[in-house]
Amino acid sequence: MIYSVTLNPAIDRIIHVTDELTRGKNNHISESYGDIGGKGTHVSVVLSCLDTPNRATGFIGENGKEELYSLLMDRKVNPEFFVLPNRAVRQNYVIMDETHSGSFMITQTGPSITPNELEQFTTDFTSRLVPDDIVVFAGNPSRLMTPNDYGSLLKKVKETGVRLIVDASGDYLKKAIEIAPTLIKPNQYEFGELTQKKITSIEDTIEVMEKSNLSKIDYIIVSLGKKGSLLFHDGSIDHVIPPKVKTVNDTGCGDAFVGGIVYALYKNFTVEDMLTFATSVSASKAMQPTSSGFVPEEARLLREQVTLEKIK
Numbered sequence: 001m002i003y004s005v006t007l008n009p010a011i012d013r014i015i016h017v018t019d020e021l022t023r024g025k026n027n028h029i030s031e032s033y034g035d036i037g038g039k040g041t042h043v044s045v046v047l048s049c050l051d052t053p054n055r056a057t058g059f060i061g062e063n064g065k066e067e068l069y070s071l072l073m074d075r076k077v078n079p080e081f082f083v084l085p086n087r088a089v090r091q092n093y094v095i096m097d098e099t100h101s102g103s104f105m106i107t108q109t110g111p112s113i114t115p116n117e118l119e120q121f122t123t124d125f126t127s128r129l130v131p132d133d134i135v136v137f138a139g140n141p142s143r144l145m146t147p148n149d150y151g152s153l154l155k156k157v158k159e160t161g162v163r164l165i166v167d168a169s170g171d172y173l174k175k176a177i178e179i180a181p182t183l184i185k186p187n188q189y190e191f192g193e194l195t196q197k198k199i200t201s202i203e204d205t206i207e208v209m210e211k212s213n214l215s216k217i218d219y220i221i222v223s224l225g226k227k228g229s230l231l232f233h234d235g236s237i238d239h240v241i242p243p244k245v246k247t248v249n250d251t252g253c254g255d256a257f258v259g260g261i262v263y264a265l266y267k268n269f270t271v272e273d274m275l276t277f278a279t280s281v282s283a284s285k286a287m288q289p290t291s292s293g294f295v296p297e298e299a300r301l302l303r304e305q306v307t308l309e310k311i312k
Helices: 039-049 065-074 115-128 147-158 170-178 188-195 202-210 253-266 271-286 296-303
Strands: 002-006 010-017 029-037 054-063 082-088 090-096 104-106 134-138 163-167 219-223 229-233 236-241 307-310
Touching (some): 002 039, 029 039, 039 054, 039 065, 039 134, 054 065, 082 115, 147 163, 163 253, 188 219, 202 229, 202 236, 219 253, 236 271, 271 296
Parallel strands (some): 002 054, 002 134, 010 090, 054 082
Antiparallel strands (some): 010 029, 090 104, 219 229, 229 236
16 A cells, blocks of 8 residues: 655645736736645645555644545545644645746644654554555654654654655754655755755766765655756666646646656656656646646656656
8 A cells, every 4th residue: 555644734725816926916816726735645646646546644633624635535535634633724825827937835834743642643554554555754744743753753654664755854854864764855955955065956966965875765866846856776877857848836746746756666667767757747737727636648748758868
């Protein structure tokens, strides 16, 4: 089974405004609606689009739970979250205008979690895991959860023998590194934070990686935005470059990429096929107005436009 773990899920309020969003102007809303928020839940949506069984779990506030569950089930995602009584699902606001130059995102912190609730969730979740499972922790927890608590949770999950994938940042990523997950996916800035080096180019990324102490991690993918991604695996380096598409909503593109990677690992794709497939999924997501999801047939066509370069 594949599990996505979202420790701080959300409901995204998608807001489209007419013309260009301008400070000091009365910006008129042309359309607004709710969508699924949270990196792990976006991974589950990708897997469900690909008819791949998965379960979405983590923590969820009692207030707003039914709306988020409804959004997930509409996308054929099976939600199994630990419910936090008397707390609310956080709300994010994603604002887009007609310039198609990217979205503006405003986010809430999320609910607090007591030590007892964390222990209950950890005990229940790890009791269900078996070594063939893939577990994806995507997105940071609420800032009210300490990096040490996050690291302890990851450690107990890894001890079950699952393949552990982590897409986190800052001190949470640093804690994840300590237990050597199967795969991490920092962006270029996060990779610089992690290694405490200034990184401004692909060459910088490769040089820093080769001098790092991250060899215990099987797959390290560094995303480079429009320049694609670099994969470091088993001594090899591959650079994948996405096709040029008309971006409608860039929110969730990285999550869609991770979803494609997870699917490829589940299906035992080659490294090359894994990269091109995940990149095409992300490109299709960029063309959608929603925060989550992609169009499989569109991704199949885009995959033919993905460029893969073997650096080493």
